[in-house]
Amino acid sequence: MMTLKVNGREHQVDADPDTPLLYVLRDDIKLNAAKFGCGLGQCGSCAVIVDGKAILSCITPMVLLEGKQVTTLEGLGSVSEPAPIQRAFIEEQAAQCGYCIPGMMMRAQALLLKNSKPTDAEIRAALEQHLCRCGTHMRILRAVRRAARLMEAADASSTTNRSAQ
Amino acid sequence: MLIVGVAMAFAIVWRPVIPAIDPPAPYAFDAALIKRGRDLAAIGNCNECHTVRGGKNFAGGLPVPTPFGTIYSSNITPDAETGIGQWSEAAFRRAMRDGVNRKGEHLYPTFPYDHFTHVSDEDDRALYAFLMTRQPVHAPSRENQISFPLNQRPVIAGWKLLFLRRDSYQPDATRSAEWNRGAYLVAGLAHCGACHTPRNALGAERVNAQFAGGDVDNWLAYALNDRSHAPVPWDADALYMYLRSGWHPDHGTARGPMAQVVSNLSSVPDSDVRAIAVYMADISGTPTPDRKQEGEAALAQARSPSQASQTDTAGATIYVGACASCHETSRPLPYGGVNLALSTAVSSPDPRNLANVVLSGVSAVEGERSPIMPGFADSMNDAQMAALLNYLRARFSKQPAWTGVEKTVADARRAVTVYLQTSAGPRNAPADPTQRDKP
Ligand code: FES
Numbered sequence A: 001m002m003t004l005k006v007n008g009r010e011h012q013v014d015a016d017p018d019t020p021l022l023y024v025l026r027d028d029i030k031l032n033a034a035k036f037g038c039g040l041g042q043c044g045s046c047a048v049i050v051d052g053k054a055i056l057s058c059i060t061p062m063v064l065l066e067g068k069q070v071t072t073l074e075g076l077g078s079v080s081e082p083a084p085i086q087r088a089f090i091e092e093q094a095a096q097c098g099y100c101i102p103g104m105m106m107r108a109q110a111l112l113l114k115n116s117k118p119t120d121a122e123i124r125a126a127l128e129q130h131l132c133r134c135g136t137h138m139r140i141l142r143a144v145r146r147a148a149r150l151m152e153a154a155d156a157s158s159t160t161n162r163s164a165q
Numbered sequence B: 001m002l003i004v005g006v007a008m009a010f011a012i013v014w015r016p017v018i019p020a021i022d023p024p025a026p027y028a029f030d031a032a033l034i035k036r037g038r039d040l041a042a043i044g045n046c047n048e049c050h051t052v053r054g055g056k057n058f059a060g061g062l063p064v065p066t067p068f069g070t071i072y073s074s075n076i077t078p079d080a081e082t083g084i085g086q087w088s089e090a091a092f093r094r095a096m097r098d099g100v101n102r103k104g105e106h107l108y109p110t111f112p113y114d115h116f117t118h119v120s121d122e123d124d125r126a127l128y129a130f131l132m133t134r135q136p137v138h139a140p141s142r143e144n145q146i147s148f149p150l151n152q153r154p155v156i157a158g159w160k161l162l163f164l165r166r167d168s169y170q171p172d173a174t175r176s177a178e179w180n181r182g183a184y185l186v187a188g189l190a191h192c193g194a195c196h197t198p199r200n201a202l203g204a205e206r207v208n209a210q211f212a213g214g215d216v217d218n219w220l221a222y223a224l225n226d227r228s229h230a231p232v233p234w235d236a237d238a239l240y241m242y243l244r245s246g247w248h249p250d251h252g253t254a255r256g257p258m259a260q261v262v263s264n265l266s267s268v269p270d271s272d273v274r275a276i277a278v279y280m281a282d283i284s285g286t287p288t289p290d291r292k293q294e295g296e297a298a299l300a301q302a303r304s305p306s307q308a309s310q311t312d313t314a315g316a317t318i319y320v321g322a323c324a325s326c327h328e329t330s331r332p333l334p335y336g337g338v339n340l341a342l343s344t345a346v347s348s349p350d351p352r353n354l355a356n357v358v359l360s361g362v363s364a365v366e367g368e369r370s371p372i373m374p375g376f377a378d379s380m381n382d383a384q385m386a387a388l389l390n391y392l393r394a395r396f397s398k399q400p401a402w403t404g405v406e407k408t409v410a411d412a413r414r415a416v417t418v419y420l421q422t423s424a425g426p427r428n429a430p431a432d433p434t435q436r437d438k439p
């Protein structure tokens, strides 16, 4: 038994320490946003955030997650209350089949956490290891740019709110 | 006496200005000559140092860290003001041969004129034609960060006196034409020894340790002579394939600074790559029966079924969860991972290269098919990565355990970030350059 912290909640999971995080998320905790694409760290569809950084969950064994905070797409927002990154992807209609999108969003989220105004080159570099078989790349780029603006606006309004109080 | 001394010093240090010319028009050069120059520039790997990541080709500005300070590469585009636009062919040849710029200043030997001095007049002419027909880029050179007294260029004249052997290549009549061609390229333009030969305290290659392995950009440039740590000994065919395609099933994939080298070599005439391979195979020598046997053993280990799950250390667990799905499958290279029993990185005397590649992976080449590997910098801390590296060493090599692996990983983490930001890249080599430009 091992304790895994996902989206702020603790889960007791019974998995071998060499089990990839992706299997535990999908099979044990039933969080299905992260997708199995290749299982080899080559496509990016399984990306989640661990302690603020995007990692590929299909090649991250449980032994590496002791004491870490895992965030999946479900932890960012919901259908009724989408997070800025999710809103931006919806508003840009950036998904075709959608299989790659959770991974893309998690990688973009991790990028925006440490760099709130990324250049196009920085966005491309961050998403470089993510494949999209449908070819929605241009919309994905637009969505990430939009998310950066949304987050900035949210930050700005929360600071004004605070200073108004 | 004093006067004689002064006169001698003057003769050693002083070099005349070579008069400026108007940049020659591109059509002043013969197309076949330019094409040959292009191939030679690829063999010389000129773009690696003279281009920064995302920057204009050959416009210089790459910081080259040396034990003596940081030296910035120069702009070798034909821009009149900031490049070599005003250089005559004679000025270019003098720089190659003697390490002196048009104005008569001594150049730092980061520019490997200790090798380029052996390049023939004919090849210098082709290189000149190629460079003078590139797009001129206005990019002023950056100030080197070197402290006194090494920032005084006349000091370099002293270095040359000690270490620069200005002789042209003398063919060895007892060897084949191919071998001689390889020897000429390796000693001169390809400047393999600049990375693969260790340097002395004054930064010169140690003549009696040729190809015994050196350092470059926080990578270890492997020994290529009989001290090679490749689990399977190299031969000419394997070297040819590796230099041509960037990988070999018994040795793995080129990465780090070597990725750029093979990426360049993938576009030069076959015969030149073959010649380099033939000559270098001779340098590495015929393996002893023991060495051969070890090679067979490594190949056998690579073919045998995985033992990974039978151990339960942290390193083994990480290996099974993070590495084995690519490195222990039957998927062939270059898209599958090399079995680590065949990896020189795992068998080499220090763990730097392994740390570098596990941290940053091998990224895709834009627009081309290429092997890739994800980096693990964000999913493992230094201790976890050290546990993994120690496990790999124990399981996949016949060499004694490394020491201080955790510190190596921490250092590599810092260095790799800088390398990835500045190096001109690619950090990988295309898998099949023959597919280039095909629809
Ligand atoms: S499923 Fe993890 S990278 Fe493809």
Ligand code: FES
Binding pocket: A094, A095, A096, A097, A098, A099, A100, A101, A131, A132, A133, A134, A135, A136
């Ligand atoms: S939207 Fe289908 S894979 Fe990206």
